[in-house]
Amino acid sequence: MIRPQAALPKLVGEIFAEASNYPLMIIPLFVLMGNLAGVSGMSRDLYDAANARLGHRKGGLASATVVGCAGFSALSGSSLAAALTMGRVALPQMQRYGYENGLATGAIAAGGTLGILIPPSAGFVIYGILTEQSIGQLFMASVLPGLLLTCLFIVAIWIVVTRDPSKAPTNLDPVPLPERLRALGRASWITGIIVLTIGGIYSGVFSAIEAAGIGALLALLVTIFRGALTRENIEDVVSSTLKSSGTVFMILFGAFVFKTFVGFTGITYALSLWVADIGLTGSQIVVAFLLLFIILGMFMDGFAILVLTSSTGAAYLGTAWRRYDMVWRFDGDRAGNGAEFTTRRH
Numbered sequence: 001m002i003r004p005q006a007a008l009p010k011l012v013g014e015i016f017a018e019a020s021n022y023p024l025m026i027i028p029l030f031v032l033m034g035n036l037a038g039v040s041g042m043s044r045d046l047y048d049a050a051n052a053r054l055g056h057r058k059g060g061l062a063s064a065t066v067v068g069c070a071g072f073s074a075l076s077g078s079s080l081a082a083a084l085t086m087g088r089v090a091l092p093q094m095q096r097y098g099y100e101n102g103l104a105t106g107a108i109a110a111g112g113t114l115g116i117l118i119p120p121s122a123g124f125v126i127y128g129i130l131t132e133q134s135i136g137q138l139f140m141a142s143v144l145p146g147l148l149l150t151c152l153f154i155v156a157i158w159i160v161v162t163r164d165p166s167k168a169p170t171n172l173d174p175v176p177l178p179e180r181l182r183a184l185g186r187a188s189w190i191t192g193i194i195v196l197t198i199g200g201i202y203s204g205v206f207s208a209i210e211a212a213g214i215g216a217l218l219a220l221l222v223t224i225f226r227g228a229l230t231r232e233n234i235e236d237v238v239s240s241t242l243k244s245s246g247t248v249f250m251i252l253f254g255a256f257v258f259k260t261f262v263g264f265t266g267i268t269y270a271l272s273l274w275v276a277d278i279g280l281t282g283s284q285i286v287v288a289f290l291l292l293f294i295i296l297g298m299f300m301d302g303f304a305i306l307v308l309t310s311s312t313g314a315a316y317l318g319t320a321w322r323r324y325d326m327v328w329r330f331d332g333d334r335a336g337n338g339a340e341f342t343t344r345r346h
Helices: 004-019 021-039 044-052 061-075 080-095 101-116 122-131 135-163 176-186 188-203 209-227 231-265 266-276 282-297 303-313 312-324
Strands: none
Touching: 004 231, 004 303, 021 044, 021 061, 021 080, 021 188, 021 209, 021 231, 044 080, 044 101, 044 188, 061 080, 061 101, 061 135, 061 266, 080 101, 101 122, 101 135, 101 209, 122 135, 122 188, 122 303, 135 209, 135 231, 176 188, 188 209, 188 231, 231 303
8 A cells, every 4th residue: 555645746756757758749649630631621521532432322421421430530539529520521411311310410429439449549549558558559450440340330321221211311313433533532632641641650661659740740731732721720720639638638647647556456466366266268358348348338438448447457457367468469278268369470
């Protein structure tokens, strides 16, 4: 246990150490990049390109919204920013063509959740810092799950509309090929930035922090080129970036203080002993954590769940018998159940 006289210095020390953590630069830079994409019109171009390709299909506008959210998430790294930005663009369009409000708002909300999964996710930055994992590896590990979840959302929309066509009564005429190509060309600015930043991390050309800086610079240049860097837009971008980044930093500071004092209580060690006593296999432990996440997701915000579980459960998974890779690999043989599944070479 820690003495009361030592608690305050420990609190201050943890906050200062975290505030001076260089990898945290990723968060404001990617948030800045997303805000610049919003004011420059790149987010609308992305939605228009997705709409030109999918709008004539069943639930096409809703599917285009999900794709737009996925693309914008790859710039901003924020679920809230993706939902707000695409909501402003897509919701009036879906209401105009008679989409049911539940389907329209559900597509926006579901697409917004991709922001915490698709790189450069602020959630991955927090998780990587809390668990001392490579942020670049986390970004690389999340691309395939993010694309898979995007496809599943589109399939879910198709199933809903097929069962009840009244939810999306209007089918748009297919967009002519030349117009599709023009829409794709206008969206090439945002797709180019995404490919350059994420591709640079994948290829090892630059780190995640360098990718954030390059992406923010390119977004700024596009904004200037399009003549959108007005005084009003500058104030809006700077204010939104500071507010969003400050909120994430406050969550992170609290998480580190919570993690430190949880360590003093010995909860993690007691948890590992309890799991060892009841004899759960590695796969059973993973399933138990997944069920816990589902239950917590009914009552708590994603960041709150991340902070809570990273401070207790992740500490156990990363230390107990050294059988878990905290990025994207679980070795069942080392867990003692004879099964193994992995996506990364060692």
